[in-house]
Amino acid sequence: MTDLPVQTFRVTRADLVRYAGASGDFNPIHWSERTATKVGLPGVIAHGMFTMALVGRAVTAWAGAADAVVEFSVRFSRPVPVPDTDEGTEVVVSAVVKEVTDDGLTRLNLTATCNGEKVLSLAQATIRKR
């Protein structure tokens, strides 16, 4: 088991607004404090798919190729609250190499945390290095 270098991503409210527009996911829990707290959340939370996209960046960076990912799966186990501050919050992504197969695939077990708590479970990626 090899540990890959930890990667940290800062997430602000502005990032969520930009992601909403680019992805087409305009669920107000990702930009409206009023809506988020009304449905019982601690406040505005990041899109799960935004967190997955950040993990995808980490995986692509480890692979060293933009087209390396052949399989990618996550479970959203805990929300990522994003406070309305300049600093926002941080998502920290780490990985261990679980397996390198004979046909050139590398399987990674991924971990993403926010405020020291895991926000994904069963997160895995398979990459093909060029």
Place this chain on the structure above:
Amino acid sequence: MPLDPSFAGRSWPPTEPYLVGREKIREFARAIGATEAEYHDPEAARAIGYADVVAPPTFPTVITNLSNAQIITDPALGLDYSRVVHGDQRFKYTRPVVAGDELVCVNSVEEITQRGGHDFLTTRAEITTVAGEPVLTAWSKLVQRGTEQS
């Protein structure tokens, strides 16, 4: 009301083709902070064997956000989207999405289960070119949270 488990195995007709634009890929890559040249520069993408810029791994969510409406708004299924949270997501790629692709989705429901008053709905989108060339498969598990009364 719980979701009807007999919906498992149901599929919908192919969606209208989605034309993947170069600027849409660039916009998505900027939104997630992905700076790889192959997402932004057609020349860099051609250098690794693609016709135009390639999309980051989670880009297909742009397409499934649109195509999922087929399932989410089907009155016979009766999903209450205000109670839905995203549980799991999985992608399996034959190749990356490339600008210029015209993609269609065939949506289906793979599984419906109930546990602890919540409904779990697993959807599958087979994404191919209009010519039928496979590109990727996307699975989403949606959780419809139970109401307080149930």
